[in-house]
Amino acid sequence: MNRRIILAAALVLAAGCGTTTPRATGTATAPGPTVTVTASAEEPTASPANPTTSPGGPTTSPGAPSPGESRLVAGRYQPLWPFSGPAEVRAWQASYRAGGHQPWHLDARRTALAFTRDYLGFRDLDRAMPAKVEGAHARVRVGFLSEERPLPMSAATVHLVRYGQGPDAPWEVVGTDDTTLTLTTPRYGAGVRPPVKVGGRITGVDENIRVKALQPWSERSLGETDGLPAGGDRRPWSTRLSFTARPGQTVTIVAWTGGHIADVELFAVTGVTVSAGRS
Numbered sequence: 001m002n003r004r005i006i007l008a009a010a011l012v013l014a015a016g017c018g019t020t021t022p023r024a025t026g027t028a029t030a031p032g033p034t035v036t037v038t039a040s041a042e043e044p045t046a047s048p049a050n051p052t053t054s055p056g057g058p059t060t061s062p063g064a065p066s067p068g069e070s071r072l073v074a075g076r077y078q079p080l081w082p083f084s085g086p087a088e089v090r091a092w093q094a095s096y097r098a099g100g101h102q103p104w105h106l107d108a109r110r111t112a113l114a115f116t117r118d119y120l121g122f123r124d125l126d127r128a129m130p131a132k133v134e135g136a137h138a139r140v141r142v143g144f145l146s147e148e149r150p151l152p153m154s155a156a157t158v159h160l161v162r163y164g165q166g167p168d169a170p171w172e173v174v175g176t177d178d179t180t181l182t183l184t185t186p187r188y189g190a191g192v193r194p195p196v197k198v199g200g201r202i203t204g205v206d207e208n209i210r211v212k213a214l215q216p217w218s219e220r221s222l223g224e225t226d227g228l229p230a231g232g233d234r235r236p237w238s239t240r241l242s243f244t245a246r247p248g249q250t251v252t253i254v255a256w257t258g259g260h261i262a263d264v265e266l267f268a269v270t271g272v273t274v275s276a277g278r279s
Contacts, residue, residue, distance in 0.1 A: 077174035078271035089164035105170035112140035112158035127152035199238030213243040
């Protein structure tokens with residue numbers, strides 16, 4: 001069993017998350033999942049079905065907050081997915097209260113899995129472990145099944161926070177808790193002008209790190225790098241990412257590695273705001 005498998009197995013057995021620095025950005029344009037959550041708190045969720053509906057809110061650009069109203073979640077976190085601002089949250093709440101529209105927004109586990117598969121595009125990551133909820137925060141480990149182990153292998157821990165007011169405030173993805181693969185540059189929430197330096201640290205053997213930028217208005221990535229050879233024990237890695245994005249809006253930057261037992265074995269995300277002009 002190589003070092004990658006040992007590391008992945010350790011992630012599966014870990015009870016907690018890694019660091020609590022969030023990574024994030026996004027809007028309410030991605031469709032909702034049609035997963036069936038198992039009743040047992042000990043079993044992971046599988047999500048083989050494609051989503052069929054879209055959350056409330058605009059489909060081309062993030063909704064602007066009211067004057068004096070911040071888009072930040074809980075006053076500090078970047079809104080990653082599925083909502084881009086308070087206006088979209090309120091629109092969904094109104095439709096939910098009127099007709100029960102898209103109740104999956106109230107399920108942290110489903111939201112985390114849909115974010116991973118539908119927004120990031122990591123379709124093979126189809127397992128979600130039970131959410132660990134503490135107040136308005138939830139953390140969900142997402143991953144995949146491997147022939148090496150009977151239990152799912154963890155690829156990342158998705159951090160979610162309740163967004164908006166009221167008992168039906170939906171879950172919003174605000175980042176990932178990073179451990180084995182970290183993404184620390186650019187700084188979470190920073191204003192950037194592409195191209196940007198992207199980097200962090202990696203523990204592993206014969207890794208191949210790729211990076212891409214996303215905004216929900218685009219069905220394709222805004223920019224993507226070739227594979228970067230990396231490895232070692234918490235060794236630094238860095239690359240430059242070029243992309244074209246709408247100024248003043250948040251961009252998701254996601255880094256991932258794999259190729260040993262799955263195409264995507266680890267990932268990490270951060271959220272930045274695009275400044276006008278170029279660097």
